[in-house]
Amino acid sequence: MNLPDRSPGGFPPLWEVAQQLAAGQVSSVELVDACEAAWRDWHGAINALVLSDFGAARAAALESDCRRRAGQSRGVLDGVPFSVKESFDVAGWPTTCGNPALHARAAQRDAVVVQRLREAGAVLLGKTNVPLGLRDWQSYNAIYGTTRNPHDPSRTPGGSSGGSAAAVCAGLSYFDMGSDIGSSLRNPAHYCGIFSLKPSHGLVPLAGHGTGPARFGEQDINVAGPLARSARDLEPVLRAIAGPDGDDALAYRLDLPACPHRRLADFRVAVLPTHPQAEVDGEVAAQIEQLGHWLAGQGARVDWHVRPDFDAAELWYVYVALLRATTAVHMDDAAYADALVHSAAAAAADHSYATLQYTGATLSHRDWLRLQAARERFAAAWRRFFSAYDVLLCPAAATTAFALNEVGEPWQRSITVNGRAQPMTTQLFWAGHSGLCGLPSAVAPIGPGTSGLPVGVQIVAGRYQDLTALRFASLLEDAGHAFRPPPRPTTLPADHHN
Template sequence: MSDLANTIVLPARTATGAWHCASVAQAAAALRRREVSSRALVCACEAAWRSANPHVNAVVLSDFERAHAIAVERDAELDAGRLRGPLHGIPFTIKESFNVAGWPTTVGDPAFLDNIAARGAAVVQRLSDAGAILLGKTNVPLWLRDWQSYNDIYGTTRNPHDLTRTPGGSSGGSAAAVSTGMAFFDVGSDIGSSIRNPAHYCGVFSHKSTHGLVSLDGHGLPGGVTLPDINVAGPLARSADDLALVLHAIAGPAPEAACAVRYELPRCNASSLEEIRFGILTNHPLAPVDAEVEHCLAELGRTLERRGAQVVWDARPQLDAAELMRTYTLLLRASTCGYLGDEAFASALVAAEAVSPDDTSYASLQYAGAAMRHRDWLKLQPLRERYAAAWRELFTRVDVLLCPAAATAAFPLDEQGAPWQRTLSVNGGQQPLTTQLFWAGHSGLCGLPSTVAPAGRSAHGLPVGVQIVAPLYHDLRSIRVASLLEAAGYAYTPPASRS
């Protein structure tokens, strides 16, 4: 920790336990045993919110009065023998970009302050049906396009481990809320590591689901579509097993397809780390990683070897990484260009005309992607399939790939200019901030599931996570590996507190 003045004060442990630090599974089991009430869990989250949120600013919209009323209902249901499932009576928050009926969805843009949702997103509805209790919405960057979480409506969210640093983005408020105990879990979205890097920066667990597994109906502006390109939803929590509990609740086909389609994810029954074949990729010349992050991942790999696990070092899919990065950047910006206003889009069209075919810089490709014609988009799809084939081949040799989630631990807050105009200090040199998009698109372009778990600490005591990539639809495999790592000591640690 860089300075005690930059840490936060969390609620002290109570006689009934530190519920603001408990896992979903622990709280759910206590509810079933009647050792705690749902109302008490809401009170614990509210106490953490009152203590930490003034400093962290993670939860930007809340309705605790409504949450308490629903908690009373959930407790009554439990007393009557009606258990909706493992999330019954568990408080949660949701990323601001998901619609909640009667609440604004702005993606940080003041122009949409009056965009009040008529109905909730599919994810919100499924969690409510599962018995979970919504507490509030968590902060995001403007248009969900930053590894920080700040905007002109709700201000800046800070990392609970060091208030001078970012919690990540765009699900930065989600990770900060979970880390400080303001919610037992949150659901974010991820197209450019927006679930993965906040978990890495804040020291919690997260899961980027297989593309298409979770409906994004009611996400973003003007309300989202069920299956956007690349983008996915997924949970953030304080324990790996909680990720599976939430994923089971939110996964599934769109309502109109539910009469005909069922999702049954392959199970992973590994009972020890020794049963897993690990690929390890600690760095890449296309996107250099800071030595502190690389050291944590390398030490994790050596620990796995000492435990008897099979480890393949420098494992990677056999593909042209530079070509993949260019393709991913183009498709990423094509997928998100809907957030641009008419004037900004017109400017992108002009800028795209000047982009050379061999230009690989993000500064240029963002315009080329935004202005892409559908025919050009279609011509990129065979490349995506080629990359997917390379990943399939890799997974004949390893069960999961362990790699970085981002280039560094949480970096100091920097709100000057646009993200693509900023740099990041990596091994004493300056790297374009957008270079670390590689660790998002390397697997994300092909829709692969990725779980992030704590993997160590930097020299300054900041969390470092590991990204666990698995084959398509093997979400439960990467989550199971994270659970086994958690049992081996790679677990959530609350931010330092003064009480």
């Protein structure tokens, strides 16, 4: 059998190794061996896969190989090694979200998505790094240290699914399971030059994700979704993890609408390279503009700078308020008491992030319900928008991967956009613009930019039109907008824990 090629340019995608497994050209054990060898090559440079058990993975791979020999394959994912974001439960392993106080607490059972992937025969390798509390566009914490971008280890791989994106980019796993409430799948895929899907809200159960008393299956705004090196890899993973769980499964079945389009020329495309609410750096905006012009040349209908008919500033306020409201469940009593003090002192018209993180966390239920009316207005505007367009192309983040910066709190930092400092939190606009209303968003690499760093495009589609976003990403990939492997690793001085 032939071991998968791990040389530069030889990072095989999931779909390719799945075909090799089915044809008996490679074994699952060999795939695990290849991932472990990649981990040895890259770990000192990027520190992405921070918990692993290659012995247990090899045992599961042996079982998969036996199933295939017996003609009992469980499907496309059977025998394919994967990793999972640290915030998902794996039985017997800690789920900390970067909090040292939780390091000794082992999960009792697998998260639903982990359980479903294992039932599909996928082979779990380990967990990937996150920021503390999943609240950063970087991925570092006091337990596992700092994760770095494989394309440039002085830069971030993104967050909070930054370890996920870095691991997939460097070939440590064939796909990873991440989550997204504030672009946590989208910005890492953009920064690392890989593909991701933020599914429609509620499509994938979240039970067993996060920490704290509430670990339910449909947290407001938050979603679970896959990252991979090919757009073609995302759909089989989505089909394995999506669908109702628990009591809901007694009454409901999943039937996603198919995408009717076969060519890029069939698509109606809206292009929004930047927005007054959240200016985008020219390096990123130019790549999206170039893509739009290229699509027009392919015969697609392309309209420029079109937006849904709502007030973007109002959407920003509602999104951040509800974002902080839903994440407040993870605050301890002292942090919540502090938020109450800040909220009481805040001016009613202050819609800055610095204030909304407190007023949102302490929303009354009455005020929360009032914001649902606003959200439904935005959702109606999106429905009208997607009656005229199939996809919206926009940025996933304002810049390419920025230099690591672990000073202060994330909301106190800034990034440089077109030569000017921009509050880091401004980027949340590109998360909430579609995320507040639960729309699916795929990210596909379209760079590199002028700096040589990856650039991705966010592909937004209508609610439950996940397969439309994925079809568009796959057609882009077929046309050459594909994953480009990072340069060979150079080990940096260790700044992480082993």
